[in-house]
Amino acid sequence: MAKTTWLIKLLSWYQKEKREMPWRDNPSPYFTLVSEIMLQQTQVATVIPYFNRFIEKFPTVYDLADADEQVVLKAWEGLGYYSRARNLQKAAKMVVQDFNGKLPSTYDDLQKLPGIGPYCAAAITSIAFGNAVPVVDGNVLRVFTRFWGVFDDIRNTKVRDVFFNKLKPYVAEDNPSDFNQAIMECGALICKPKSPLCEQCPLSKDCFAFNSKKTEDLPVKSKLKPVPHYNIAVAVIQKDGKILIGKRDEKQMLGGLWEFPGGKQESKESLEETCLREVKEETGLQIEILNPLTSVKHAYSHFKITLHPFLCDYVSGKEIPKSATELKWVSLNDLSKYPFPKANKVVLESLYT
Ligand code: SF4
Structure with a gap:
């Protein structure tokens, strides 16, 4: 042929x-x-x-x-x-x-x-x-x-x-x-x-x-629905020269990666309030917010986020992993050994500059 x-x-x-x-x-x-x-x-x-x-x-x-x-x-x-x-x-x-x-x-x-x-x-x-x-x-x-x-x-x-x-x-x-x-x-x-x-x-x-x-x-491609956007507040908590990070559950999106504790802003809540509430809910710790760090925008396939990090001091409590599978205090030098999602990685890199 x-x-x-x-x-x-x-x-x-x-x-x-x-x-x-x-x-x-x-x-x-x-x-x-x-x-x-x-x-x-x-x-x-x-x-x-x-x-x-x-x-x-x-x-x-x-x-x-x-x-x-x-x-x-x-x-x-x-x-x-x-x-x-x-x-x-x-x-x-x-x-x-x-x-x-x-x-x-x-x-x-x-x-x-x-x-x-x-x-x-x-x-x-x-x-x-x-x-x-x-x-x-x-x-x-x-x-x-x-x-x-x-x-x-x-x-x-x-x-x-x-x-x-x-x-x-x-x-x-x-x-x-x-x-x-x-x-x-x-x-x-x-x-x-x-x-x-x-x-x-x-x-x-x-x-x-x-x-x-x-x-x-061509090609004909129907439009996708607009994806939602979430504001996420996270805490970079310092204690004795170490920073607290949590490991995400394997079954979740980004499972097995490490991140700073935090979560989604709720309606009528300031980002600082979100940060304090999420840390309390996720780790049981009391913290004090010192100052905001540079925020990071990131797009996933089904939603977008703006990550608002806050530098915080540990105040009291014993950390208990409530949503993470593990919580760890890690020195700044050792943080780079852990795998982080992209937006958290940007926050992490800002800590070294
Ligand atoms: S296949 Fe694509 S690039 Fe090639 S001639 Fe057709 S439209 Fe142009």
């Missing part, structure tokens, strides 16, 4: 233009697993230094499976979506225990591992094992809704299934690994969300959106 013309052009463009990436230059199923988990919701440029440090610390799936979870979280610190790190380690343990240290190769078996959904399984099975399964992510949907002129809402999961089936025959035509990576690379470098570089695109000759001047109309 003759190869599809646009596909030949896309693959030859990819061979010339693909970016260097450490997991591409030195491929292995384990490297593909780590890189694909890190790349979920995160740009390549951000991932590269994290990937290099992570692989230096945990060069094999056995090293990752055996590591202390706190060390894994520390290596992930700042990359966000920490359940990815915990699931990656659980997946590594499963690979060692149930698959004899070898990553399963099929689309279905890969999805048995914690944290691996259809998208990630398709990427790993095609890139690491050459199996013909199409990847359907945001980049791929953008490229092909424009290329084929599909006006369905890409937030609808059924649309993903339609593209998965539509792409199956093409991924099987040549090299599945290159096919998937070429489309993702084209989406990242050329077919950008705003002002795509159609003149440089290997698909332009056959592209519906380019030829009908509809690149700005």
Whole structure:
């Protein structure tokens, strides 16, 4: 069967233009697993230094499976979506225990591992094992809704299934690994969300959106509801040269990370009142607020926060963990050994300046 013309052009463009990436230059199923988990919701440029440090610390799936979870979280610190790190380690343990240290190769078996959904399984099975399964992510949907002129809402999961089936025959035509990576690379470098570089695109000759001047109309993506915003007051409590931190419950969002005690501001409450109340509720301690520190804004996927930290002195009481799983007094020098969520990390760094 003759190869599809646009596909030949896309693959030859990819061979010339693909970016260097450490997991591409030195491929292995384990490297593909780590890189694909890190790349979920995160740009390549951000991932590269994290990937290099992570692989230096945990060069094999056995090293990752055996590591202390706190060390894994520390290596992930700042990359966000920490359940990815915990699931990656659980997946590594499963690979060692149930698959004899070898990553399963099929689309279905890969999805048995914690944290691996259809998208990630398709990427790993095609890139690491050459199996013909199409990847359907945001980049791929953008490229092909424009290329084929599909006006369905890409937030609808059924649309993903339609593209998965539509792409199956093409991924099987040549090299599945290159096919998937070429489309993702084209989406990242050329077919950008705003002002795509159609003149440089290997698909332009056959592209519906380019030829009908509809690149700005595609893909169709329904608007998300606005996310809520919360003010959070936290206390940086000092006592005998140490600071109090609490470990978040594993079952919570950001589970296993450490943070300063505090919580959400309630209506008609000042931030100082929130700080005193939350510390009392969470630790049982009486504290005195000395002064506010610089506040930090941060966005999570479903809400935004402004973190308002206060420098405080310990006054009385014995700390009892009420919402944290553990409370610890830690010297300023040792605080950097613990994994913190991003906004807390910014507060922490301000303490050293
Ligand atoms: S021609 Fe333009 S719109 Fe079409 S796939 Fe290429 S970059 Fe995207």
